Amino acid sequence: MQPTLFSIESKSPPARPASQISRKALNEAQYEAVTTVNGPVLVIAGAGSGKTRTLVYRLAHLVEQGVPPEQILLLTFTRKASQEMLHRASLLLDDSCRRVMGGTFHATANLLLRRYCRHLGYAANFTILDQSDAEGIVNLLKSSLNLGGENKRFPSKRVVVSILSKSVNKGLGIEQLVETEYGHFHDFADDLQTIARHYQKFKLEHSLMDYDDLLVNWRRILEEFPEIHEELATRFSHIMVDEYQDTNPIQAAIVRLMAARYNNVMVVGDDSQSIYSFRGADFRNIMDFPNLFPETRLIRLEENYRSTQKILDLTNAIIDKAQEKYTKTLFTNITGGEKPVVYGARDEVAQARYVAEKIVALRKAGEPLDEMAVLFRSGFHSYKLELDLSHRQIEFEKRGGLKLNELAHNKDVISYLRVVANPHDHLSWNRLLLQLDKVGPKTAQNILSRVKSADDPLTALKQYPAGKTWAKGLAELLAMLEELRLPGMGVGQMFERIMDYYEPIFERLYHDDYPRRRRDLDELGRVMAGYAELQTFLDDASLDPPQAGAVAEDGGKRLVLSTIHSAKGLEWDTVFIINLAEGRFPSAQAVLPAHREEERRLLYVAATRARKQLYLVYPQEVMSYDSSSAAGGPSPFIQELPHGLTQTSAPRFFAYAGGQEERHSDIPPCSSGSQADLSTQSGAEAAPKIKLGNRVRHPFFGEGVVEKIISPKSVEILFHRHGRKTLHLDYAKLELIS
DNA sequence: CCACAATAAGCGCTA
DNA sequence: CTTATTGTGG
Ligand SMILES: Nc1ncnc2c1ncn2[C@@H]1O[C@H](COP(=O)(O)OP(=O)(O)OP(=O)(O)O)[C@@H](O)[C@H]1O
Numbered sequence A: 001m002q003p004t005l006f007s008i009e010s011k012s013p014p015a016r017p018a019s020q021i022s023r024k025a026l027n028e029a030q031y032e033a034v035t036t037v038n039g040p041v042l043v044i045a046g047a048g049s050g051k052t053r054t055l056v057y058r059l060a061h062l063v064e065q066g067v068p069p070e071q072i073l074l075l076t077f078t079r080k081a082s083q084e085m086l087h088r089a090s091l092l093l094d095d096s097c098r099r100v101m102g103g104t105f106h107a108t109a110n111l112l113l114r115r116y117c118r119h120l121g122y123a124a125n126f127t128i129l130d131q132s133d134a135e136g137i138v139n140l141l142k143s144s145l146n147l148g149g150e151n152k153r154f155p156s157k158r159v160v161v162s163i164l165s166k167s168v169n170k171g172l173g174i175e176q177l178v179e180t181e182y183g184h185f186h187d188f189a190d191d192l193q194t195i196a197r198h199y200q201k202f203k204l205e206h207s208l209m210d211y212d213d214l215l216v217n218w219r220r221i222l223e224e225f226p227e228i229h230e231e232l233a234t235r236f237s238h239i240m241v242d243e244y245q246d247t248n249p250i251q252a253a254i255v256r257l258m259a260a261r262y263n264n265v266m267v268v269g270d271d272s273q274s275i276y277s278f279r280g281a282d283f284r285n286i287m288d289f290p291n292l293f294p295e296t297r298l299i300r301l302e303e304n305y306r307s308t309q310k311i312l313d314l315t316n317a318i319i320d321k322a323q324e325k326y327t328k329t330l331f332t333n334i335t336g337g338e339k340p341v342v343y344g345a346r347d348e349v350a351q352a353r354y355v356a357e358k359i360v361a362l363r364k365a366g367e368p369l370d371e372m373a374v375l376f377r378s379g380f381h382s383y384k385l386e387l388d389l390s391h392r393q394i395e396f397e398k399r400g401g402l403k404l405n406e407l408a409h410n411k412d413v414i415s416y417l418r419v420v421a422n423p424h425d426h427l428s429w430n431r432l433l434l435q436l437d438k439v440g441p442k443t444a445q446n447i448l449s450r451v452k453s454a455d456d457p458l459t460a461l462k463q464y465p466a467g468k469t470w471a472k473g474l475a476e477l478l479a480m481l482e483e484l485r486l487p488g489m490g491v492g493q494m495f496e497r498i499m500d501y502y503e504p505i506f507e508r509l510y511h512d513d514y515p516r517r518r519r520d521l522d523e524l525g526r527v528m529a530g531y532a533e534l535q536t537f538l539d540d541a542s543l544d545p546p547q548a549g550a551v552a553e554d555g556g557k558r559l560v561l562s563t564i565h566s567a568k569g570l571e572w573d574t575v576f577i578i579n580l581a582e583g584r585f586p587s588a589q590a591v592l593p594a595h596r597e598e599e600r601r602l603l604y605v606a607a608t609r610a611r612k613q614l615y616l617v618y619p620q621e622v623m624s625y626d627s628s629s630a631a632g633g634p635s636p637f638i639q640e641l642p643h644g645l646t647q648t649s650a651p652r653f654f655a656y657a658g659g660q661e662e663r664h665s666d667i668p669p670c671s672s673g674s675q676a677d678l679s680t681q682s683g684a685e686a687a688p689k690i691k692l693g694n695r696v697r698h699p700f701f702g703e704g705v706v707e708k709i710i711s712p713k714s715v716e717i718l719f720h721r722h723g724r725k726t727l728h729l730d731y732a733k734l735e736l737i738s
Numbered sequence B: 001c002c003a004c005a006a007t008a009a010g011c012g013c014t015a
Numbered sequence C: 001c002t003t004a005t006t007g008t009g010g
Helices: A020-025 A028-035 A051-064 A079-092 A095-099 A105-120 A131-144 A157-170 A174-181 A183-205 A211-224 A226-235 A249-258 A284-292 A309-320 A348-364 A379-391 A408-421 A426-435 A441-451 A457-462 A471-485 A491-509 A514-529 A534-543 A593-607 A674-689
Strands: A041-045 A072-076 A101-104 A238-241 A265-269 A297-301 A341-347 A372-376 A396-399 A559-563 A572-577 A610-623 A647-649 A695-698 A702-711 A714-719 A723-728 A735-737
Touching (some): A041 A284, A051 A072, A051 A079, A051 A238, A101 A105, A131 A183, A157 A249, A183 A723, A211 A226, A211 A249, A249 A265, A309 A610, A348 A372, A348 A379, A372 A379, A379 A396, A379 A559, A408 A426, A408 A514, A491 A534, A695 A714
Parallel strands (some): A041 A265, A072 A101, A341 A610, A396 A559
C-alpha cells in the first residue's frame, strides 16, 4: 500500500465497506468511529459505552482495509490493555494484527529512545529510574549539597520528587510552582531549584532517565531533529490513543508531532474517568484535542452496554455532582437486577467478614469467582480482607499495591544488573558499595568520585587504593561483576551467580527475617529466567513491574482484589467497593477542590465496573496507623447520594449482633439512616462555630489557625506542618482547640 | 568514618 | 511498616 492512500482527505469514503461482522456488533456511533479511518477523530464516551470494543474493531478494520499493521501505532495506558486489544483484533481478523506497534507511551518512548537518544547526549544503555530511584538521587544530592540539614521542615524526598516531576509535567519553573502550590515551602524555593538543577545534571552524567524524561525526550527528538521527526511521522500512518483523559500536555504534544505527516489520529476517552492527575494528567487535555487538530470529527458514545439501569442511576448520580464534566448522562437497555446495596459494618473485621460471606454465598448460587471483584482506594485497604479470605481458602489475586521491584532485597539484586548494563549508573553503584562491610556513605562517595570520569569504571575501580578493612569485599564484588559481563551469560545464569555472592550479605543485612524475604528473591529469579536480554528485563522492571506475592497462573478461577486505579477499563458481574469511609475514601489528604473532584471520579470509575450487582461497604470505625485513634462512618460520597437509589443492608448503625438475617429494605435509603443524619448534622453544626483566628485540629494535617472565611461552608487554614489549605466544612472533621 | 540501636514522625493511587 | 535523626561505642 502506498502511503498516499492514507492522506488528509478526511471525507473520502473507505476503500471497501466494513466487513459484515463489524456492522452487526456495533451501534451507529461506534460504526462511524470504526470506519472513519482518515483525519483526526475524537471519541468522547462514557463508561461501558464500548470504547475498547470500538478500538479493537477499528484496528481490525484498518488492517482489513490494507493498512500494514506495522504502520499503526496504538498507545494505551497499560501494557496489558494493548496486548489484550491486539489479541482481540487478531481473533476478529487474523494474526497480522499482532504486528501492530502497541504499548504505553512510556514503553514506546523507551523503544524509540534506545535508538535515537545519542542525539540528546545520552548513551543507548541508559537506565530507567522508578520513583524510589529518583528519591535516592534526591537523597544523595541533599547530603552532598548540604541542604535541609538542620531544618526539619525541609520537604521529604518524596515531596521533593513530586515537586520536580510536577514542574516538568506542567512546564512551570520550580519557583513559580512553589509559590502557587507549595506556599509553605517558600523558604526552600532556592534549595529546591538547586536540587532540580543537580538532579538533571546527575541523570545526564550517569545515563539515567526517569519516567518524565522518557516523555520529554521523546518530544525533544521530534521537535529538535526534523529528520527524525520526518522518519517517525512517516513510519506510522495511523495513530490511536486510548484513555486520552489521563494524558498530560507532553503526551498531547507527542501525539500532535507523531501525527503531523498523515493527520490520521483517533483518541478515545472519558473526562469523567480521569484519575491520574497526580502523574501530571489533566482531563482538560481531551477537550483541547480539537485545538491541536482543527478538522477533528467528534463522535460521542452514550449508550452503556455494561451495567443495569439501577447501577447506572447510581453512577449518574455520583458524577452529576462533579463541578466540570463534558459527557452526557448515560443510558442502557439492560433492565432488571437489584439496586446497589449500602452496608455499614461495625469495623474493618466485620467489613471483611461481610464481604467474604457474601462472596461465599454468591459462589454457592453459581456466580464464578472470577466474575466478582473487590475494589478499594489504597493498596493497604484490603489487608483485613486478605486475611479473612485466606482463612476461608478463597483464592484471590491482588492487583496494585507492592511491586516485586520495590522490595529492598530485590532492589539490591537489580542494582548488580544495572551496573552491568550501565557502568556509569552511580546510584546503583552507591547501593552496592554500601552493602560492603565497613563502607558507609562517605567512603562510597569517595570511591565514586574517583572513577567518575573513567570510561570503564569497573576496570578503574580495580586500581582503587582500597582501605584495609574492606579491600577484600570490594575485590569480590568486582570479580563477580566481571563474570556477569562475560559474553554468553544468560539472564537466569546471572541471577544464580549474583545469589552466590549476595547470599551472605543478604543474611547480614536482613538478619531478622531473611527466610521470608528469600521467597521474593526466588520469585525474582523465576521472572528473570523468562528473559533473554538483560536490558529488556531491566526496562520491564521499571515500566511494567510484576506484582509482589503473585501466585503463578494455575488456571483456577480467582477473585480479584484491586485498587481502583488498577481496575480501570475492566468489568465484573459483581463489584464490592470497600472502605467507603470518612477519611479513607475520599482520602483525608484530598482537601483541595480539584483533588476532591478526582476522588469523586475515582468512585465513579469503581462503580461503573459492575455489570449486575454493586455493593458499597464501609466500616463505622477505622484504626489509624498507630491504632490510637479511630475514625470512620459513611463517606460523604455515600451521604450525599439522592434518596431511593440504593438499598440498605442492616445493620448500619446498630451494633453488630452477629449471625442474624440481613434485612433488605427499600424504605430507608442510605442517606435517611440515622447514622447518616448524625454525621451530616455534625458537619453542619461545626460551621457557625468556626471564627477567624480560631485554632483548630485536623485529623490529618494537625494543628492550624483559621485565616480566612471564604463562605459559610469553606475556610482557609494555615497548618503548622502542611501549609495553607482550603477546607470544606461538610467534609473536613475539624476540632476546635483552645 | 562506620555499625548499630533507639526514637520520632511520616504514611495514596502508578508509568 | 518505612525513613530520618540522634546517640553510642568502636
Ligand atoms: N454495540 C455493542 N453491542 C453489545 N455489547 C457491546 C457493544 N459495545 C460494547 N459492548 C459491551 O459493553 C461492555 C463495555 O465495553 P467496553 O469495555 O468497550 O467499554 P469502555 O467504553 O471501554 O468502558 P470503560 O470506559 O468503562 O472502561 C463490554 O462488555 C462490551 O462487550
